[in-house]
Amino acid sequence: MKVAQLSQDDLARRLRRGELLLDLPPFVARLRSDVASLARDIADMYGEFTVRPSNVFADFSVEVSREPGLRRWYKPQARFYYDGQPSFAPLPAQQAFPMIEWGLNWCVAAHAHQFLTIHAAVIERDGRAVVMPAPPGSGKSTLCAGLIQRGWRLLSDELALLDMDTGLIHGMARPVSLKNASIAALLDFAPQAVMTPPVPDTVKGTVSLLQPPVASVQRVREPARAAWIVLPSHAPDAPPVFSTHGKERAFMTLAEQSFNYDMHGARGFEAMGRLVDQCECLRFHYGRLDDAAAAFERLAGGSPP
Amino acid sequence: MNTWSCAGRERFLVRSWSGEEGVVYDTLSGDTHLLEPLALELLQRLQAAAPRSARALLDDLAELLEDGGSESSLAAIEQGLESMRRAGLVVASAA
Numbered sequence: 494m495k496v497a498q499l500s501q502d503d504l505a506r507r508l509r510r511g512e513l514l515l516d517l518p519p520f521v522a523r524l525r526s527d528v529a530s531l532a533r534d535i536a537d538m539y540g541e542f543t544v545r546p547s548n549v550f551a552d553f554s555v556e557v558s559r560e561p562g563l564r565r566w567y568k569p570q571a572r573f574y575y576d577g578q579p580s581f582a583p584l585p586a587q588q589a590f591p592m593i594e595w596g597l598n599w600c601v602a603a604h605a606h607q608f609l610t611i612h613a614a615v616i617e618r619d620g621r622a623v624v625m626p627a628p629p630g631s632g633k634s635t636l637c638a639g640l641i642q643r644g645w646r647l648l649s650d651e652l653a654l655l656d657m658d659t660g661l662i663h664g665m666a667r668p669v670s671l672k673n674a675s676i677a678a679l680l681d682f683a684p685q686a687v688m689t690p691p692v693p694d695t696v697k698g699t700v701s702l703l704q705p706p707v708a709s710v711q712r713v714r715e716p717a718r719a720a721w722i723v724l725p726s727h728a729p730d731a732p733p734v735f736s737t738h739g740k741e742r743a744f745m746t747l748a749e750q751s752f753n754y755d756m757h758g759a760r761g762f763e764a765m766g767r768l769v770d771q772c773e774c775l776r777f778h779y780g781r782l783d784d785a786a787a788a789f790e791r792l793a794g795g796s797p798p
Numbered sequence: 799m800n801t802w803s804c805a806g807r808e809r810f811l812v813r814s815w816s817g818e819e820g821v822v823y824d825t826l827s828g829d830t831h832l833l834e835p836l837a838l839e840l841l842q843r844l845q846a847a848a849p850r851s852a853r854a855l856l857d858d859l860a861e862l863l864e865d866g867g868s869e870s871s872l873a874a875i876e877q878g879l880e881s882m883r884r885a886g887l888v889v890a891s892a893a
Contacts, residue, residue, distance in 0.1 A: 740815035745832045755828055759811060762823040762830065766813045 497540035505532040511556065512547035515539060517665045518714045519654070520605070522597060523551035526589065527558050528571055534590040534689050538668040538702055541710040553600040557589045575600060588692055591700045594670060598651050601665075602752040608654040608663065609757055609764050612750040615648035615664050616640050618793045621720035622662055624653055624772070626750040629697075632727025632779070635675040638703050639782035640789055642683040647709040648717060657757070657764035660771070661716035666709045668702040676701045682782040721792065722747070722772045731780035733788040743774035800890040802879050803849035804841065810887065814838060824886065831885055837878045841887055849891070852876045 496504065496515070507513040511525030513535075524535070545551075556574035560583050570583040573596040580599075584592055602610055613626035614637035623645075627633040634650045641647040648664025655662055668689075671679055676691055676699065687704035722743045723735075747765055748754045754761045779785040804810075806826065814820035820838040822831045833841065839862070840855060850858075852875050863871045882888045 739819060741813075741819040741821050741832055744813070744821045745830070748830055754830075758828060759823060759825055762811055762813075762821075766821075769813075769815070 494544045495540065496536060496542050496544055499536075499544065501532060501536065504536055505529065507544075507547070508532050508535070511554070514545035514547055514549060514551055516543035516545050517597070517667065519663050520552040520601065520665070521545055521549065522600070523554040524593065525554075525556040525558070525574075526571075526593075528586055528589040530587070531557065531589045531593070534702075535593075537687060537689060538590075538704050541705075541707050542713075553597065553604070555593065555596050555600060557592050557596070559586055585694070588695050588700075590689060590702065591670070591692055591695055594668065594702060597667070601652055601654070605654065606753050606756060609657050609754060609761055610752045611653040611655065611747055611754075612651065612752065613653040613747075614650045615653045615662055615717070615719075616645040617648060617717040618645050620717065621793070622648065622717035623721045623723050623789075623792075624662065624719045624747075624768075625723050625725055626653075626747050627725055628750070632675075632725050634669055634671055635678060635727065635782070636725050636777075636779070636785055638669045638671055638675070638679050638686075639682050639786060641669070641706055641709065642679075642686060643786040643790070645789070645793075646712060646717075647705050655764060655768060656716065657760060659716070660764070660767055661718055663716045664713070666705045666713040668705055670700060670702055672700050673698040678782060679703065719768060719772050722769065722774045724776045726776070726778050727780065728778065729780050731778055733777070733779045733781075733784040735788065735792070736776045736778075738774040738776045740769050740772075740774050743772075744769045799851050799853070800879075800892060801849045801851055802840075802844060802855070802883075803889050803891070804844040805887055805889050807845050810841070810845070812838075812842070822887065827886055829885070831887065833882075834878070836874060837882055840875065840878055841882060844888055852879060855879075 508526050513524045515522050557571050560570040569586040571586040571589050572583040573581050573592050613624050614633050625633050637650045647666050650669040689702045691699045691701040693699045811823040818835040820833045856872050
């Protein structure tokens with residue numbers, strides 16, 4: 494059963510009881526919350542995702558619950574819980590959905606050590622994936638959000654999960670997090686995009702989440718092999734330019750952006766090395782999403798950047 | 799004058815795609831280093847051969863250096879070795 498097949502009441506009840514199990518391949522997450530608005534956001538963003546029976550094993554049990562006492566009425570706050578334990582400081586209750594998203598990212602980054610986990614967006618076309626590792630502010634998520642509106646499959650906008658044995662990358666095809674000016678830029682580029690209402694005043698500024706494309710969610714169980722490592726950077730109105738990036742430096746960027754590279758020791762070094770081996774490594778500087786989409790179209794078509 | 803040696807012949811995993819720079823994984827410390835071309839060349843020579851002085855390394859590398867091995871190249875080699883010593887990749891001992 495898909496989330497979209499649940500009535501809003503059923504979804505809200507499962508959420509209140511902690512009986513909403515979302516299939517986020519390769520994981521299952523159990524969600525619980527008493528924040529009423531969360532059911533709407535989950536329905537909007539995760540409609541195509543599969544709901545698992547409430548009695549199956551969940552890799553992560555997460556909860557966002559309203560803080561007790563006067564806080565329930567005066568500037569209500571909510572807190573994220575992992576396996577029943579409070580994690581992180583409480584935040585305004587209206588940030589409940591971004592909190593779930595950030596919390597799920599943290600769960601994967603902090604616990605899924607069967608993978609080499611890299612802070613990177615991953616998109617795929619014709620069986621070849623682009624891995625875009627980059628620190629916040631590089632335009633990575635904006636670029637990812639734009640390209641998945643133009644035929645690229647979304648694996649992830651935040652977490653590349655590298656299977657060190659197969660060399661394949663897994664993603665969860667979860668909603669793409671956009672902030673501040675990127676929200677308007679994406680809607681200008683793709684007016685049909687479905688996004689959550691913007692949530693102002695978060696630690697990242699104003700945040701809105703973009704619904705993942707249906708086709709990406711339908712293929713969420715298919716990992717992909719990387720063919721390119723692209724380090725994006727953004728400046729307003731900059732022309733789109735690909736340039737070659739040294740593989741050694743790409744390796745170091747991937748290692749720096751990995752959450753658990755150090756933990757895997759020599760195995761992680763060798764796996765990262767094989768990933769770099771198989772990829773063309775590029776920098777991409779851009780200003781407008783239209784230009785970026787055209788440049789990536791040429792890249793996918795085999796034109797030298 | 800110091801004699802320089804690799805901190806462990808089997809200790810380091812090296813990958814270089816360009817043949818110039820390289821990434822080096824230290825299996826003992828768990829650190830990964832990005833080495834500039836000269837440092838990579840020095841490390842690989844010290845991995846493959848007996849300990850030697852900076853001047854002996856300069857002589858080894860003379861044919862690769864644009865200036866054929868001047869005093870400024872010697873200074874660059876000493877700087878590269880010192881930097882690798884601080885990173886735990888090479889060891890200096892008094893000759």
